[in-house]
Each structure stands twice: as C-alpha cells, then as structure tokens.
Ligand code: SF4
Ligand code: SF4
Ligand code: SF4
C-alpha cells in the first residue's frame with residue numbers, strides 16, 4: 001500500500017521535538033529493521049520499532065496513539081544492534097514523555113489489584129511507575 | 135489580639151510584610167499568626183494549638199533576595215521584613231481505609247495501601263519544606279524498602295501539616311504513609327510500656343474523674359489562671 | 372585448608388528489593404562476599420536509585436536519586452567508615468545499570484552536575500564524579516576465577532545451570548560488564564563453582580521487566596519461552612543477577628503453569644546463592660525460602676543440603 005504524505009512545518013517540528021527530547025537523530029535511521037527483528041516485545045506491539053522510527057522521521061504525531069513505545073521494556077537490544085548507532089529505546093522514551101507531560105498516564109495505579117501489588121517487588125513498581133506515569 | 139496584648143507592643147518596630155500580595159505593617163517580632171491578626175485577619179481556620187503541635191497553621195513564605203520557598207508553622211515562625219506569606223492550612227490528601235487489626239506489620243502494606251509511594255524520585259523537596267525539620271525523604275524511602283520501624287522513627291515528630299505533600303512532584307501523601315507506619319509499629323512492633331497500661335487502668339478506675347470535674351467547674355478566668363500557673367517541670371509522663 | 376583472606380571494606384548499595392522481597396538474595400551475597408574477603412559496608416543512609424535510567428535528555432529530576440547515593444559514598448569516606456574507597460558495590464543488575472549510567476552522564480556533563488548539586492542544597496557535599504560503580508561479578512572477575520575456585524568446598528559437580536543475563540548487566544555496551552552479545556562472566560563463575568553452564572539461545576532475551584506490572588500474562592509468556600528453552604537445552608536450574616528477572620522467571624511460573632499445564636517448574640537462583648552453597652557456607656545463608664519454584668528438592672537430590680537439618684530460613 002502506498003500512502004502519500006505531504007510534509008508540513010508541523011511535521012518537521014514534531015521530528016525536531018522528539019530528536020531534542022531523546023538526544024537521538026531519528027533522521028539517521030535507514031529502515032533496516034534490525035530493531036524490529038531484535039525486539040522481544042514485538043508480538044505485543046501494534047507497529048514495529050522501525051515503523052515507529054519512520055513515523056517519527058515523517059513527523060507523524062499520530063504515532064503517539066500507538067502502543068509500541070508503551071510496550072517497550074527498555075531492554076536496549078535495539079540500542080546495541082542498530083547499525084546506524086541510533087538508540088530507538090530513547091525515541092520510545094521521548095514518545096512516552098510527550099504523553100506523560102500532557103498528564104496522560106498509561107497505567108492507573110489504583111487499578112492494580114491489591115493482591116498483585118502485595119506480590120510485586122518494589123523494583124517492578126518503581127520502574128513501571130517511572131515509565132508509565134507522569 | 136485583645137487591647138491588653140496590643141498595649142504590650144507600643145514601641146514595637148514596625149516592618150512591612152505581604153499577605154496574599156497585599157502590603158501590611160506589623161510589629162517586628164510577631165509570629166505569622168499574630169501578624170495576620172494584627173493586620174486584621176480573623177483566623178477561624180488555619181489556627182489551632184498555637185504551640186507548634188497541631189500542624190493546623192502551615193504557611194508558605196518567601197524572603198527578600200531568596201528564591202527558596204520556605205515552609206513554617208504560623209504560630210512558630212517570626213515574620214521578617216518584606217516576607218511574602220500565605221497560609222496553606224490544608225492539603226487534600228487521599229487516605230487509605232484499613233483496619234489496623236486486619237493488617238500485619240509487613241513491608242507489603244505499603245505496596246497494597248499506598249502503591250503511589252513507589253513514584254518517589256528521592257528529590258528531597260519534602261525535606262526542604264518540612265517545618266519540623268524531618269528527613270521526610272528518608273522516611274518515605276524507608277517505607278519504599280519496607281522498613282516500618284525506620285519509617286516510624288524518622289517521622290515521629292510529623293504534625294501532619296501537609297506541606298510536604300503539597301510540594302511533592304510524585305504527588306505522594308507522605309504524612310499518611312508515615313501514620314500507617316507508626317500505627318503498625320505502635321501496635322505490633324514497639325516494646326509495650328507498662329506505665330501506659332497502668333495509667334489506662336487508673337483512668338478506667340475513675341482515678342481522675344474528680345480532678346477533671348473540678349477543672350470543668352472552674353470559671354474561664356480561674357481556668358486560665360490555673361493553666362498559666364501549672365508546674366510544667368513537674369509534669370509526670 | 373582454606374586460604375587466608377585479608378578483609379577489605381567497600382561501600383555497598385543494596386537497593387530496595389534486596390532489602391525487602393529478595394532479602395534472601397542479599398543474605399547469600401553478603402556471606403559469599405565475606406568468604407572471599409570482601410566486607411561490604413552498607414551505606415548508612417540511602418534511597419531508591421529509581422530502578423530505570425531516565426532516557427530523555429532534559430529529565431534531570433530523575434538523576435537526583437542516584438546522585439544522592441554517590442554523595443553517601445563521599446560521606447562514608449569523610450566519616451572514615453571506609454578509607455579512601457570510592458568504589459560502590461551493587462548486586463542488583465538494575466541498580467547497577469542506573470547507578471553506572473547516571474555516573475557516566477554526570478562525569479560527562481559539568482552542566483548537569485552543577486544543576487543537580489545546586490538543586491540539592493541541603494547536602495553538605497557536592498558531587499564531581501569521583502565514585503566508581505562496580506557489580507559484584509566484576510569484582511569476582513578481577514580477583515581471578517582461580518581465587519573463587521580455591522574457595523569452593525562443595526563443588527556443584529553435575530549441576531546443570533543456565534546462566535540468564537537479561538538486559539541490565541550487558542546493555543548498553545559502554546555500561547555493561549561484558550560483551551553485549553557474547554558474555555561469558557556467568558559461565559566462568561559457574562565453572563569456578565564446579566557447576567556445568569548450559570548455553571541456551573535466549574540468555575540475553577528480555578524477560579519483560581517492568582511490564583510485569585500492567586501485563587503479567589505477557590511476561591508469563593516471555594518467561595515461558597526463556598525457561599522452556601533453557602530446559603530444552605538441559606538446564607536443571609537458572610541463575611541470574613537481577614531480582615526483577617528472578618521475580619519474573621520464578622514467580623510468574625504460577626501463571627505459566629495455568630497457561631501451559633505441561634510446564635515443569637524450574638528453580639531460579641540468584642548467582643550468590645550458588646556461591647554460598649559451593650563455598651560450603653552455613654545453610655541459613657543460602658536463602659532458599661522465598662522462592663516460588665522450590666529449589667530444595669533439586670539441591671537435596673544433588674546432596675548439597677543436609678537432609679537432617681531443618682531448612683527453615685535456609
Ligand atoms: S528497547 Fe524497547 S524497542 Fe528496543 S528492543 Fe527493547 S523492547 Fe524493543
Ligand atoms: S535498527 Fe536502527 S537503522 Fe535499523 S530500523 Fe531500527 S533504528 Fe532504523
Ligand atoms: S518530595 Fe516526593 S518525590 Fe521528592 S523525595 Fe519527597 S516524597 Fe520523594
């Protein structure tokens with residue numbers, strides 16, 4: 001399927017914003033798909049990490065409605081494998097931060113079952129809250 | 135402030151303070167509460183024991199030439215020239231509902247009842263604002279790692295003023311977490327003092343009923359007199 | 372005869388989970404370290420490191436927590452709790468990763484350092500990058516595997532253990548303690564202890580980490596893949612250095628068993644538990660309580676547990 005996208009100033013602005021937040025130059029991505037092929041969370045994602053990269057390159061703010069960057073576990077497999085030396089994990093974090101800074105959380109702490117909360121180690125809660133609540 | 139008290143400050147040096155951004159001239163040496171009253175505020179809320187114990191008069195202030203936001207108790211903080219003041223007597227705070235009898239003194243109580251605790255960033259902002267000079271971050275961190283005793287110990291002097299919670303970037307209700315820790319330690323872990331049990335027995339045996347009745351029958355004037363003449367140093371705890 | 376050891380004292384950061392849910396891991400690690408002459412002195416005052424390194428460029432607020440911890444190491448030196456020792460030892464792979472990575476960032480950026488030092492104005496010290504973060508495994512490697520081997524009294528002969536690295540020990544490359552794609556450090560440890568390391572393809576594959584909070588089914592699936600591949604390769608047990616991996620791989624076996632009834636439970640050891648066992652330390656420090664998949668049966672069949680003594684706490 002071919003989709004024609006006309007880039008406007010606001011698209012470039014979004015790309016710039018994500019690059020600034022992540023400290024990574026998304027434009028360097030050559031769409032090789034290594035990140036997608038290495039990602040342990042792929043099955044749970046709605047777009048692949050490389051598609052996420054492409055949407056950021058194209059300044060498509062709609063990427064913020066995808067699940068991929070929330071499902072990312074910050075395992076840094078893509079980080080060590082990207083042939084262009086980009087860190088897609090940082091791009092995912094930037095996308096999370098855009099949402100969290102709009103006060104849109106991914107998880108609701110009060111929805112965690114008390115029985116489950118009792119079992120979970122502190123490390124899991126601290127990490128999840130840092131990644132998924134703002 | 136009654137006339138008598140006002141008379142006691144005739145030669146007081148006056149200083150300028152700002153309350154809710156309006157300028158007032160008040161006697162130097164006043165506390166925030168007396169300064170507010172001098173300026174004409176009628177305090178019905180945000181004032182309590184006036185002795186630094188109840189935590190009702192929490193106030194925020196800034197000093198001239200200092201970017202820091204300070205917290206203090208209105209009854210215990212002396213005003214300074216050019217001070218900007220607002221009272222923050224209450225911070226809305228979620229409070230977990232629990233029955234102490236059904237809880238166990240285990241680390242899991244925190245993950246269950248106050249999971250948001252795990253959002254703490256260890257930024258120390260709470261410690262900076264605490265008017266009781268508590269290591270608030272440290273007691274919260276003790277709770278994070280499930281150390282009930284340390285959390286209770288470090289928060290012992292908390293008066294629940296709420297300032298820490300108002301400032302916390304992680305939106306934690308520190309003082310309620312601390313209360314839970316102290317309650318559990320008090321009920322399950324702390325050494326039991328025999329004197330408490332003895333005193334409870336004495337109360338139940340109506341040992342103090344007559345004494346209380348005597349106080350209740352006094353006129354307000356006599357009661358005040360008795361209060362100011364009480365022998366502080368002889369109080370037996 | 373055991374070789375004589377000279378004790379050295381190094382500051383130690385436990386992290387929240389080793390003090391709480393996984394205190395059994397800490398017991399074994401401290402005891403094993405002591406047996407090697409390492410006296411790990413816990414920071415007198417410390418806070419949670421944050422568990423995950425904040426990846427955005429401007430989020431300095433989240434780097435304050437590790438910086439506080441570095442300051443405590445300075446204070447320990449100031450107060451002579453240790454002498455001129457700026458190494459900080461951790462066991463927890465997540466703490467290790469966050470601390471080392473934050474330290475790296477602060478060393479590289481004077482601006483970040485100044486901002487945090489200025490923000491933390493209640494502190495009596497400022498941080499300039501002096502602390503060195505060390506994982507216990509790195510310390511072991513630098514002592515020499517032969518030294519570890521010398522200390523072994525009950526070699527774990529015939530115990531087939533799959534080393535599971537996960538993420539935080541190895542990635543990113545400049546933070547990791549070994550080659551990010553072909554690590555050997557856990558294998559070397561296992562061999563020094565007399566055990567048989569079992570290689571399996573998913574030893575570097577993420578267990579799902581903190582996704583265990585919103586999505587335990589997903590993590591159960593990931594854990595199932597990892598565990599069953601290790602079993603297929605012949606492993607009788609798994610070992611890891613991360614308490615979150617240990618939780619996901621061990622406690623999610625409950626969900627795994629519900630989803631995959633054919634699955635046979637497999638014990639998950641913290642690396643230091645295996646050290647404590649092989650060093651012939653007292654059974655109480657093994658920390659075998661607090662596991663989901665029972666590790667005692669396996670150890671008992673192999674003869675590493677005295678069947679007569681109560682296993683309570685051990
Ligand atoms: S860091 Fe995130 S996107 Fe990258 S491989 Fe790991 S889970 Fe996938
Ligand atoms: S591995 Fe790197 S270059 Fe390849 S698609 Fe992913 S981000 Fe782009
Ligand atoms: S202000 Fe909140 S986030 Fe900061 S240390 Fe205190 S409790 Fe933690």
Ligand code: SF4
Nearest residue numbers: 264292293295296298
């Ligand atoms: S800990 Fe918080 S509520 Fe308690 S006295 Fe200090 S600022 Fe007030």
